[in-house]
Structure formats: C-alpha cells, structure tokens
Amino acid sequence: MPTAMSDARVLEAAECAATPTLARRAAYPARAIARAEAPLTAGTDQYMRRAARAVAGACLAELRELRGSVAGSRVLVLVGGGRNGGDALLAGALLARRGARVEARPATDHPHGAALSEARAAGVAVADAPAPSPVLGGAAADLIIDGLTGIGASGPLRPRAAALIAPLIAAGAPGERAFRVLAVDVPSGVGVDDGSLPGPVLAADRTVTFTCPRGAHLLPPAAPLSGRVDVVDLGLPVPTGSEPLASVPDPALLAALLRAPGATDHKYTRGVVGLHAGSEAYPGAAVLAVSGAIRAGVGMARIQAPRRAVDLVLASRPEAVPAIGRCQAIVVGPGTHRADQPRAEELRGALRAALRRGSGEGQWAVIDAGALPLLPDLLGEGLICGPEHVLTPHAGEAAALLSGLGLPATREEVEAAPASAARGLAGATGATVILKAVPALIARPGGGPVLSLDAGPGWLATAGSGDVLAGALGAVLAAVRADRERAEGHQRGELSIGAAGLLLEDAVALAAAASVRLHADAGRLASGQALGRGHEGRPIAALDVADHLSCARQRLRAQALPHDQPASLAETGRN
Ligand SMILES: NC(=O)C1=CN([C@@H]2O[C@H](COP(=O)(O)OP(=O)(O)OC[C@H]3O[C@@H](n4cnc5c(N)ncnc54)[C@H](OP(=O)(O)O)[C@@H]3O)[C@@H](O)[C@H]2O)[C@@H](O)CC1
Numbered sequence: 001m002p003t004a005m006s007d008a009r010v011l012e013a014a015e016c017a018a019t020p021t022l023a024r025r026a027a028y029p030a031r032a033i034a035r036a037e038a039p040l041t042a043g044t045d046q047y048m049r050r051a052a053r054a055v056a057g058a059c060l061a062e063l064r065e066l067r068g069s070v071a072g073s074r075v076l077v078l079v080g081g082g083r084n085g086g087d088a089l090l091a092g093a094l095l096a097r098r099g100a101r102v103e104a105r106p107a108t109d110h111p112h113g114a115a116l117s118e119a120r121a122a123g124v125a126v127a128d129a130p131a132p133s134p135v136l137g138g139a140a141a142d143l144i145i146d147g148l149t150g151i152g153a154s155g156p157l158r159p160r161a162a163a164l165i166a167p168l169i170a171a172g173a174p175g176e177r178a179f180r181v182l183a184v185d186v187p188s189g190v191g192v193d194d195g196s197l198p199g200p201v202l203a204a205d206r207t208v209t210f211t212c213p214r215g216a217h218l219l220p221p222a223a224p225l226s227g228r229v230d231v232v233d234l235g236l237p238v239p240t241g242s243e244p245l246a247s248v249p250d251p252a253l254l255a256a257l258l259r260a261p262g263a264t265d266h267k268y269t270r271g272v273v274g275l276h277a278g279s280e281a282y283p284g285a286a287v288l289a290v291s292g293a294i295r296a297g298v299g300m301a302r303i304q305a306p307r308r309a310v311d312l313v314l315a316s317r318p319e320a321v322p323a324i325g326r327c328q329a330i331v332v333g334p335g336t337h338r339a340d341q342p343r344a345e346e347l348r349g350a351l352r353a354a355l356r357r358g359s360g361e362g363q364w365a366v367i368d369a370g371a372l373p374l375l376p377d378l379l380g381e382g383l384i385c386g387p388e389h390v391l392t393p394h395a396g397e398a399a400a401l402l403s404g405l406g407l408p409a410t411r412e413e414v415e416a417a418p419a420s421a422a423r424g425l426a427g428a429t430g431a432t433v434i435l436k437a438v439p440a441l442i443a444r445p446g447g448g449p450v451l452s453l454d455a456g457p458g459w460l461a462t463a464g465s466g467d468v469l470a471g472a473l474g475a476v477l478a479a480v481r482a483d484r485e486r487a488e489g490h491q492r493g494e495l496s497i498g499a500a501g502l503l504l505e506d507a508v509a510l511a512a513a514a515s516v517r518l519h520a521d522a523g524r525l526a527s528g529q530a531l532g533r534g535h536e537g538r539p540i541a542a543l544d545v546a547d548h549l550s551c552a553r554q555r556l557r558a559q560a561l562p563h564d565q566p567a568s569l570a571e572t573g574r575n
C-alpha cells in the first residue's frame with residue numbers, strides 16, 4: 001500500500017501529466033477496452049491505483065484553480081459498486097491525505113472493499129445512508145467526484161444513484177454552480193459507446209478517462225457533458241484490434257491540407273469555387289458564403305445569384321466574379337429555400353451537373369440548406385452521390401432528408417442518436433455528411449468511425465453562421481481538388497502535395513473536418529473565447545466569423561507536420 005509520502009510525489013507527477021487535450025484520438029467500444037486490458041488487470045488493483053492518482057491529480061488542479069489551495073477544501077465522492085467507484089474512493093483517500101475534507105456517499109451496498117477500507121483509513125467520512133444533498137456538514141462542497149458508474153454499466157442510472165445526483169443537477173450547469181464536478185472515466189449514466197442519454201446525467205466540468213476516449217466523450221448528445229477530457233495512459237493497451245466508434249482528427253493532418261501557395265501557384269492551382277448562394281429572400285447569405293470562401297483562402301470565388309444578391313456581394317467583395325465557369329468545387333444552396341421555384345430550378349440544374357451518372361467522380365460540391373430537399377428526387381432520377389459531395393444538414397434537415405429517402409426519422413430521433421443518423425444518411429446517399437451537432441460529426445459513405453469536431457463557441461449560433469461554413473468548406477474542397485488535379489498530371493509519386501495521396505473518401509472527410517475546425521476557431525477568435533478558460537466571450541455576427549477565418553487558418557497551419565504530408569490516416573481511426 002503506498003505511503004502518504006509516496007502518494008504525494010506521484011500525485012504531483014500525475015498533475016503534470018494530466019493532458020489538457022485528447023491525447024489519444026480514437027474511441028473504442030467499452031467491451032473491446034475491457035477485453036484488451038483484462039489480461040493485465042486480472043488479480044491486481046495497481047491500475048486502479050494509477051487511475052486514482054490521475055483522478056486525484058486533476059482534482060488538485062481543479063481545487064487550486066477554484067480556491068487557491070487544497071487543504072480545507074470540501075470534496076464529495078459519489079460511489080458506485082464497481083471499479084469506477086474504487087477509482088473515486090482511492091482518489092478521495094489521496095485528497096484526504098492532502099488536507100481536503102472528504103465525504104463519500106455510496107449508491108450501493110457493495111462498494112469496492114479494499115478501496116473503501118483505504119478511504120476510511122485516510123480519513124474519508126463514509127455516509128452509509130444516502131443523503132441526496134450537495135452540502136457537507138452544512139457547508140457546500142467545492143468538488144464532486146462522480147464515481148457512480150464507468151464502462152462496466154449499462155442503461156439509465158438506477159434509482160439510488162439517480163437520487164444522489166438529482167439535487168446536484170438542479171444546482172445548474174457547469175459554470176453556473178458553486179461547485180465543480182470531476183467525472184471518473186465518464187459522466188455516470190451516459191451511453192458509454194453511443195453517447196446517448198438514457199436517463200439523468202450530472203454534467204462534469206472535467207473528465208479523467210484512461211487509455212483512449214470512449215464514444216460518450218466524442219458523440220452527441222452526451223459529449224458536451226464530459227467537459228474537458230483528459231486521456232491518461234495507465235500502461236494498458238489501446239484495443240486496436242477492433243474498429244473505433246469515432247475519432248478526433250489530428251490537427252496536423254488538417255493543417256497539411258491547407259498548404260500555403262508557392263511562387264508558381266495561380267488561381268486554379270489554389271482552387272476556384274463557384275457558389276450558388278443567396279436569394280431574393282436571403283440576399284445576405286451570398287455575401288456571407290462568398291466571404292467565407294475568400295477568407296478561408298480560395299484562389300477565386302464565382303457567384304451565381306439573383307441580381308440583388310450579386311450587387312450586394314460585389315459591393316463588399318469586389319474580387320468575386322459574378323459568373324459561374326470553370327471551378328474545382330461548387331457550393332449549392334446557402335440562403336435559398338425550396339419554395340423559391342425559379343431558384344430551386346437553377347440549383348437543381350447545378351446539382352444535375354455535379355452528381356455522378358456512372359462510376360466516375362462527379363463535380364466536388366457542398367450541398368447545403370435549400371439544396372438538400374432537392375436530393376431525393378434527383379437520386380430518384382438515377383443520379384448518384386459520391387464521397388466528393390458533402391451534405392451539411394442540421395438535425396431537422398437530416399430528419400427530412402432521411403424521411404425523403406424512405407427512412408422515416410424525426411428531428412428528435414436525430415438529436416437523440418446523431419451518429420447513427422449521420423452514418424445512415426451517408427450510407428443512403430453515398431455522400432459525405434457533416435451533421436451540425438455539438439460536437440459536429442462527419443460520416444463517410446463507406447462507413448468507419450465518424451469524425452468528431454468541436455463545433456466552436458455557442459456564440460456561433462447566429463444567423464448566417466452556416467452560410468460562412470458552407471463557403472469555407474467550398475474553398476477547402478476546391479483547394480484539395482486542385483492539389484489532386486495537379487498530382488494527377490504528374491508521374492505517380494513525383495508530386496505529393498496536400499491530400500493528393502489520400503483515398504477520395506478520406507481526402508474529402510478531412511477537408512470537411514478542416515473546414516469545421518476553421519469555422520469553430522474563427523468563432524472563438526471573433527468572440528474573444530480564444531483567450532482561454534474562463535473567458536466567456538462576446539456576441540459576434542456571421543461576417544465577424546468570416547473575417548477571422550484567415551487568422552484561424554494561419555493558427556491551424558502552425559500545427560502542420562514538418563514535411564507537410566498527411567502520410568497516414570491512422571489518427572482518423574482507420575487502421
Ligand atoms: N479494468 C481495470 O482494472 C480498471 C478499471 N478502471 C475503472 O473501472 C471501471 C470499470 O469498472 P467495472 O467493470 O467494475 O464497472 P463499473 O463501470 O464500475 O460499473 C459496474 C458497477 O455499476 C453497477 N451498475 C451497472 N449498471 C448500473 C446502472 N445503470 N446504474 C447504477 N449502477 C449500475 C454494477 O452493479 P451490479 O450489477 O454489480 O449490481 C456494478 O457495481 C472503469 O470505468 C474505470 O473507471 C480503472 O480503474 C482502470 C483499471
């Protein structure tokens with residue numbers, strides 16, 4: 001059993017080692033994780049001790065930030081009947097030895113025996129009868145450690161556990177309440193693999209997980225409830241033998257797609273995008289989409305829209321070309337509505353030209369907003385989507401599209417299981433899908449793990465924000481397509497730039513991911529949230545987001561790999 005002295009030293013190390021980002025990027029199923037670690041963890045609690053040290057290290061950091069010191073702080077430990085509860089009890093013991101006043105509330109008659117004894121020996125008060133209150137001996141707790149359930153649980157929390165968290169949930173969301181919550185492995189009660197919310201869940205400020213993320217950290221609706229996620233290496237193997245559920249793309253891979261122009265580049269090698277955006281009803285959307293494309297780094301933006309929208313575009317973006325012609329990608333639909341018949345007819349024409357008629361690659365295209373409802377009829381005509389066609393629905397649009405394709409779904413059903421909706425839509429259409437959720441999800445038509453992307457600050461929920469994203473996405477797709485055109489003109493291997501060497505499906509998915517990332521970062525920069533934790537930011541307009549795309553791109557590029565090569569997609573979860 002470790003002594004107080006050695007605990008203190010290890011704890012400091014754990015505190016330094018706790019990583020602020022998702023160090024390992026692919027989420028695997030709980031069953032695969034348990035199977036991979038079983039040969040090492042059977043008959044020993046050393047890994048539980050390592051887990052507890054990492055949890056305690058993160059708790060120390062939270063308490064120091066909240067109160068300035070650990071001694072005298074008040075910690076409430078919620079304890080379930082498995083090893084998740086064991087982790088939490090041992091972490092509570094470590095904190096008690098550092099001078100925190102720690103109380104444990106079991107939600108079970110059989111907490112982990114050894115961990116319970118150790119916690120008691122360290123001075124943790126164990127309240128045998130459940131007392132559903134966030135107060136400790138009359139004073140509010142500073143920190144709650146949620147160790148009710150981890151990857152071994154299923155279904156909604158049982159009544160005794162649910163009763164413990166009910167008053168804590170009622171105290172408000174993270175940032176609004178007086179205490180912080182640190183979840184061990186996952187916020188208890190989430191669907192660990194699918195990110196569902198089968199019952200009540202206490203939202204965490206921070207989650208400490210082990211070895212690799214779980215689906216619940218990356219998939220909505222559960223993902224935002226984890227708060228900041230630290231992935232801690234306990235010396236246990238990543239279950240690489242099974243297919244990941246989801247993954248977070250490495251920023252270096254995304255940055256590599258956005259190469260800086262060289263001395264011999266011209267508009268068409270940088271990428272030209274043609275936008276069918278804006279309408280009489282929503283003329284400003286054309287300005288926003290064109291601005292998004294230009295600020296994201298396109299070589300040239302062409303615009304086709306009603307005269308009023310084109311005039312507005314040219315007034316603010318004189319570099320835009322008011323005619324559709326040669327381009328490497330098109331954007332169809334921002335600021336349009338299917339009820340606008342003449343405009344819908346023009347969009348239909350653009351889509352007919354872009355979609356596949358046989359097996360060959362079609363015109364690379366973003367299919368957004370008013371263009372999405374046109375798809376079922378076009379597919380019914382025998383036209384085909386490929387990975388080079390990127391659909392950008394929010395939950396309501398995804399539900400309507402699935403229903404139009406003969407897969408009835410409601411908005412509520414998509415919101416409850418967005419990953420499965422995104423996969424279903426990609427499979428049914430053959431297109432790449434960006435589902436606008438929190439986090440955003442990208443599904444590939446060939447299946448595989450969905451990509452999970454931070455959707456940026458809440459300030460981005462402002463009119464026109466989606467038009468900016470559509471324009472930026474068109475710019476990145478055009479650049480990637482231009483790089484592939486250039487590489488195709490060379491001998492194999494002679495020229496390898498940007499996404500030239502990737503499978504079509506992966507190149508487009510990464511381009512989509514890069515665009516979502518740029519949009520989110522631009523929102524953070526525009527709102528002032530980029531200043532870091534604790535800065536809630538300020539209101540922004542969609543044009544502010546477009547204006548900050550170039551700065552976001554510059555920042556992302558700073559993370560590029562040394563040789564600019566997205567050589568491997570292992571980090572996106574394909575293995
Ligand atoms: N492998 C290792 O050595 C390592 C594992 N580690 C840690 O162990 C965790 C996995 O531990 P685990 O397998 O014991 O499962 P766990 O998540 O604690 O849940 C099982 C308990 O929950 C109960 N329960 C079930 N459903 C429930 C519900 N809906 N609502 C309420 N309760 C419910 C169930 O009750 P029972 O069915 O037994 O009555 C049982 O008591 C993992 O997440 C990580 O934190 C780390 O220490 C690293 C090393």
Ligand SMILES: [K+]
Pocket residue numbers: 084146147148149150183184185186187188
């Ligand atoms: K937990």
